[in-house]
Amino acid sequence: MAIATAKLTDPTVRAAVIAINAGDRQAFVDLLTPDATMSDDGSDRDLQDWIDREIFTVRGHMEVRSEADGGRALVADFRNETWGEMRTAWRFTVEHGRIGRFETGQA
Structure with missing residues (x-):
């Protein structure tokens, strides 16, 4: 059973979802630190390219x-x-209310 997005514990992660x-x-990018990074299945990726290719387009x-x-x-x-x-795992590093890094991959 899914957890209602409004009930997610961390406010920054909740805003990202x-x-x-x-x-x-734009709302997602606004949650990122200027030097934010990410990885997909253990490999670092270009964050802006990845979010466009895997999420927003x-x-x-x-x-x-x-x-x-x-x-x-x-x-x-x-x-x-x-x-x-697909079932995925996500781990967010949150610094002062902004996401400095996230890691995702198949769970």
């Missing part, structure tokens, strides 16, 4: 199934128009 599900790229959407680490570690069913739906 809301932005992803709304297709609001292909209607990415997350249904969070569980959270840990104060809401900064999620397991979610993620879907987009490229890959369909």
Whole structure:
């Protein structure tokens, strides 16, 4: 059973999930630190290219199934128009209310 987005513990992560599900790229980018980084399945990627290719140009959407680490570690069913739906793990590093890094991959 999914966790309602409004009930996610960490406010920054909650805002990120809301932005992803709304297709609001600018709101998502506004949550990132200027030097934010990310990795996908253990490999660092170009963050701006990745979020466009995997989330915002292909209607990415997350249904969070569980959270840990104060809401900064999620397991979610993620879907987009490229890959369909898959179970994914997400880990966010939040600094002063902004995301400095996130890591994702298949769960």
